[in-house]
Amino acid sequence: MELEQWVAELERRLTALERQDRESPRLGDGGFWALDGLKQQLADAGEDAVDGGVLYTGSVRLPTGEQYEWQYGAFTEALLDGDWADAADSFAALGHPVRLRLLREILGGRRTAAELAALDVVGTTGQIYHHLRQLTGAGWLHTTGRGRYEVPAARVVPLLVVLTAARP
Template identity: 40%
Template sequence: MTDVDAKLAELEARIEALEGRRHPEDPARGFIEYHGNVDFGGELNWTIRYSAASVLQLPASIRVEVLAALGHPVRHALVQALLDGPRTGIELAEAVGLTSTGQLYHHVRALSSANIIEQHSRGTYHIPPPKIVPVLVLMTAAADIGNLLQSG
């Protein structure tokens, strides 16, 4: 091997090491990132990036509460209805086929407690704009996990 070949091999190894390196926050575990640019009553741009190791350190109780709130079919339907914009309690109940305000407020309380929806004005609910892309990501990820979407 000539001196030039040795230097070339060394440079190739250094480039491979640099290009193969994962996110600097945690080179061993990598990172998770999601982003979106959507128009749900106004253009929203959202990007978030965490090291994979830090995701595992997020409080489990908060994650579980959000997933449980979205995991109920009625609550999922309420969220889908609110993606079209703010709605009154009566409009939400009609949209998802609830016959009592007690049923509605039970589900609204779970979604509010999980910080997914907020009361916009007296009797009107909405999904806060910074939550829309994360909610859509969760819906997409759930479909992906359930094999409804095919990556690639």
């Protein structure tokens, strides 16, 4: 394929991707396949699900090749009656741009404190360790060895769900 044809094909594909992102920002064909499944689960639950429920799920392959699949659901009543203050530390840990950058880099394969410290815009080594402690304390990270971090498997999809929910 000649360079001009290759560039034209890339432009065509980029235009299609941009159009798809504008027209259908959600996964799938626009149908409510996940919602339909949730409704069926709620109907099967009977009286326990009178007020409905919430479900999140995901199948993720990270740039490192790691694969995660996860689903979680909760009845509306349990969510509304629970102590929302319990979630404050978890949300607070995600509420800093450097921490979000660290999480993204760790999911992308940079796992050691030294690799993270080599990034620009994340601060001094002391600041990086402060952010890593905040994320670890809130359960978004755990250590796998000396100076090595990873997002726990059970938190990968929930982290991406939170990021999805935060999109404008």
